[in-house]
Amino acid sequence: MKGANILMASVSLAMLAGGAWAEDKVLAIVVKGLDNPFFEQINLGCQKWNAENAGKGYTCFYTGPASSADEVGEVQIVEDLLNRSDVAAIAISPSNAPLMAKMLREKAPSIPVMTVDADLSAEDADLRATYLGTDNYLMGVKFAEHLKGLKPEGGTVCLQLGNVAAANINARAAGTRDTLAGEKGIERLEGQGGWTEIAGCPVFTNDQADLANQQMADTFTANPDLTAFMLIGGWAQFAPQAYAQVTDQVMAKLTDKSMVIVAGDTLPPQMEALKAGRSHVQVGQRPFEMGYRAPSVMIDLIEGKTVEPIIFTGLDECTQETADSCIGG
Structure with missing residues (x-):
């Protein structure tokens, strides 16, 4: 290949x-x-x-x-x-x-x-x-600010990242964690600021939409009380049909905001997902x-x-x- x-x-x-x-x-x-x-x-x-x-x-x-x-x-x-x-x-x-x-x-x-x-x-x-x-660190800050606005009491969260060595995605993750925690240099959320990353997360998509959707589905199934899922990049939403099927399984939670989705990017299929209630925030480049x-x-x-x-x-x-x-x- x-x-x-x-x-x-x-x-x-x-x-x-x-x-x-x-x-x-x-x-x-x-x-x-x-x-x-x-x-x-x-x-x-x-x-x-x-x-x-x-x-x-x-x-x-x-x-x-x-x-x-x-x-x-x-x-x-x-x-x-x-x-x-x-x-x-x-x-x-x-x-x-x-x-x-x-x-x-x-x-x-x-x-x-x-x-x-x-x-x-x-x-x-x-x-x-x-x-x-x-400004990828700032993008992560914005993810976190919106999440804190939706869930001021904190909760459990899963971050979905791209390639392990992608500097831009890692900077977004850093901005997200630091802002949720209220302190700099956080490598993993373990209760800081009221937020805890669940076991098995973060997950790495390798920029693949099919893998991203499978990871979301598996995470939702294994963690029925999850507070927030954060797409640090928009990978899962780049396959809108698959993303719709995955979010169908948690649509009631998304509607009443017992679970929220914050995602990166604002391409047309992603904005349609937002309008349909399949995410709550899109921070776009x-x-x-x-x-x-x-x-x-x-x-x-x-x-x-x-x-x-x-x-x-x-x-x-x-x-x-x-x-x-x-x-x-």
């Missing part, structure tokens, strides 16, 4: 090089996986930038491994792009931050490298020129903006302009009451 993923990226880049923009320099955006609809919004932003900047010497090129679970494949795609003379800059959403950093440190790229959506770990921040995307802005940031880096080391793209906080008007940018 990894070979197929790398071949897919190579073929796509070859088609780009032979097409209408054959003389253009490539501004590559490499995401964790092409199977995740969140990243398709980044692609749409990239394509809008292309439509508005045709003939200006650069083309935004979106790629990544076929599967979000293929961390090694993503690293190989980035390394292959760094070996090409037509690639002028790269924006990476690293699935496994330490693994990506190891390759970048060994490769020592001569072209600008930035991160988008997900950053490298703090100790590896010197390997990228800037990060464009969500702005992936389209990330994809649209990344090429311009890369050009600024190429031209030696001053670029801030961190560029945040904002959040949208949506509840069942505000679902029709909460999306900002």
Whole structure:
């Protein structure tokens, strides 16, 4: 499968090089996986930038491994792009931050490298020129603030995370735990602030929607008195039919708010779930903006302009009451 993923990226880049923009320099955006609809919004932003900047010497090129679970494949795609003379800059959403950093440190790229959506770990921040995307710790804070508003007395909670080494997801989890606990540096909630993480949690989806839904179903069955389930990323909701089936088994609890669901992201199927009462809060990122802005940031880096080391793209906080008007940018 990894070979197929790398071949897919190579073929796509070859088609780009032979097409209408054959003389253009490539501004590559490499995401964790092409199977995740969140990243398709980044692609749409990239394509809008292309439509508005045709003939200006650069083309935004979106790629990544076929599967979000293929961390090694993503690293190989980035390394292959760094070996090409037509690639002028790269924006990476690293699935496994330490693994990506190891390759970048060994490769020592001569072209600008930035991160988008997900950053490298703090100790590896010197390997990228800037990060464009969500303030992930703040996103976790917002998860927790909404949960505390819904359940001020606290209770039991399960956090659903992505890949173990995904720095952006781990930052959200940190913001969530710290805010629920009321103190910094909490690795696991064990009664702080009235909140306790149940046995078997957190669960890790590896960014797979089917696994995410199965984990939710198993958690609900094993923990009938669970107070809150938190999707630190929107994985389960990216498969709306399966998510509906899973939440059907606890719909009465969701309706009377004896159990609440707080989730990340605000893609259309997720907003429909919110409106249908299948979640109580959606804290959304702005992936389209990330994809649209990344090429311009890369050009600024190429031209030696001053670029801030961190560029945040904002959040949208949506509840069942505000679902029709909460999306900002």
